[in-house]
Amino acid sequence: MYFPIRAITLDLDDTLWPFAPIGARVEQVLHDWLLQHCPRTAQRFPIEAMRALREAVYTERPDLSHDFSQLRRLSLVRAMELSGDDPLLHAEAAFETFYAERNRVEFYPDALPALERLAARVQLAAISNGNADLARIGVHHHFAFQLGAREHGTPKPAASIFHAACTQLAMSPADVLHVGDDIDMDVLGAHRAGLRSCWLNREGHAWPHDSIRPDLEFTTLGALADWLDAADPANHLHSNVQPDTAAA
Template sequence: MSFPVRAITLDLDDTIWPIAPVIVRAESALGAWLREHAPRTAARWPLAAMRALRDEVAASHPQLAHDFTRQRLITLERMLREAGDDVALVQPAFDAFFAARCEVEHYDDSLDALDRLAARVPLAALSNGNADLQRIGLMHVFAFQLGAREHGAAKPAASIFHAACAQLDCDPAQVLHVGDDIEMDVVGAHRAGLRSCWINRPDAEGRVREWPHADLRPDLEVPTLAALADWLDAASLPSQSVA
């Protein structure tokens, strides 16, 4: 399948790198920081309790569903306050967490594939998460990064897709959104009028997910970003120009 592509918007977590090990390391780094600087908080809030409180904060602040940073800051403030530690430690505690949150390990194909994609069309990062591409070292391949926190709404809201398209100076139909999440990325992009590419990576046993919707499908389904780069290279041949 070939269709016009003038720009690509890309999800980050679980599209360019796996997010689960990143959060495990970040929470471990936060726990180590608290044991050193706020031991009462560390004792009062072991990992399981901290995660439960984080979920409680998210549930009780639905207006912050687009702002993972603010949710984490509220969680830390409650942890410190209820343990009797200084709430002025909220920001340095978050900084310890966030430094580790930006220490990602890319999928094996990601870096080369991003270079190949960026050589063809402008790339924009479009994420509900709070990763910092500058700190991660990937900002050079992206025209810009637009996060849900900065925009004020999260995928699958059409407004965040349209804001990215406007910044790219492209009509939605000329933009291909790429991501792993069925609802946030594929359904959201489709309903906002963008083309969609579903990254359906095999799990450790080689299994892939089944597409659940009968009324719509992604324009593309690929197992890796490298496969997407192969598709774009082929689509960019003179006989199949995507200009």
């Protein structure tokens, strides 16, 4: 399969690293911090109760559905107010404890070597609905920029966030390949915005749609780097992978 690309935009959670271990760990780390600094909050809102409160705050504030950090802050303030702890003294420190742990990620084994290889060939940018911080994580030097739903104001799969990234890259959507794990947010979102799409299908799921398919499909980011290494000098890219790993 041949088509030119000039840049790659990448999803983060479950594309470069698995999110589930982070999600479980941050709740425990935050609860341990509350036990030490806000024991009344920790007692009234153990992990399950804090999770339920957070979901309630999310439901109340659909206007902030693109800003997980602010929703987390509001949840902590609410929990402290209800428990008799002072959020002015503790909420920001609690959030920082959560956020530091949220940015302690364990990359998929292929991800870091693949990032280096991809960044050596084309510009990379991150597009994420989450609140990971590439500078804190230590890989920002591979990326031209990071565009989050919080900064943009609208999450994927809205076309506007993909178009905003293309504008920052000073490129046409057709010249950009978006890579991500989520079928709706990443593949269909990018396709509808006019970008090329690559489904990072690490678990080997079957593609569920008949009318739309990703331009590419791989089980690792390293396989995408192999695909990119097959480029000719004009950057007209072609696939040397087997038919079941690259979509036609």
